[in-house]
Amino acid sequence: MASKAEILGRVRVAVSASPLHFRVPARLAAQLDRGDAIEVELPSDEKFMVRFMAGGITFAEGELCADSGRLAALITRVGPARFGEEQGRCRISRKQGNPR
């Protein structure tokens, strides 16, 4: 009989990562033309947070950062999401023409 550790090592789950503080308004996403972009700006005291989900459940959160040019997340909390945390105060706007 397989041990608990063996089972945990064998079973794989689909994990996804999404920003914690905002959802992009569907209207804004639909309006995006070539060269446009969506700009999200956080209040001065906040950082972009990422939630990690498996099977629709948030199991960890972390701060979004750049690691050698790749996006990465530094884990800050492990466990289910707390209710109401996803309401951010960020400003989401459409920038016409590529602002980069």
Add this chain to the structure above:
Amino acid sequence: MNVETNSDRAAASAAERVYDLCHPVIRHARRRALEEIHSAVATRWSELLADTLPEGRAIVFEGIGIETFKEFTEFASAGARVSNFELDLTGAGAFLVVDGALLRTLVDARIGAVSVSDTPDGPMRPFTRLESMIVRELQTALVETLGEIYRARGLGAPASLHHGERLSDNLLLSPDDRMVLFRFGPGRGARGRAITVGAKVEIVDTIEESSRYGRAPASPRTAKRAAALPVGVDLVLGSWNAPLEDLATLRPGDLIVLPEGDDAWLASGTVELRRVRVTVSGRRMIIAPMEGSGDGVQG
């Protein structure tokens, strides 16, 4: 013992019609394409008959209707001539009916006689043997012109053409078949119907939607209200398979490098809507669509 009367059967029949879920549906773009095609047919027929139509008259496309074959045959005018055929692409039964009064006008013009067919309420002279041959020739020319346009627009060409006087001669259609009807009038205030083309409603599915006519534009009011709906989509920064052990041993301070780099996608539920590239700079994040990711939707 239950006795079913005629009125019971009539009531049952009416109830069946009310709850019939198989009524045909024609999407707006296809309807516009059909209207465009048959307006072109009317123009070509007017050119074909220019020498024989009364001064200033033309064949005008009036509109589209849907009826059962039985309903149409009940109201087909007396003296009309019928061309039955099938469309070779789909094998769908079809017909072209030319009104008797119009035929009398065309035949009289062809043989130089004074036409009295503009008084359609009066009795119509039957066609002589020679006149009947002219009628056949006209019917064939009308079907051939229709076929040229149908073929060009992917509806198929008429095949197994058979002229006659009765719609019921069409062996490809049964009374309950749903027909899409294209009605043509004699134009300029003239009374009556000139020509009707009918085909099994299935031909609508074969039509290429006109690129000029997309979906009906939503009213500005509806569009504004829809745009105001608070619907959001998720920005997904990456997705991968991980062993449960990794998740179980995850601790604050660990670093997870997202496998997609700066690639990400907008998603609604599990449906990927659009690929994007994400750049983070301090408190600012830029989400830019990737080339060629326009309307791609993946499950």
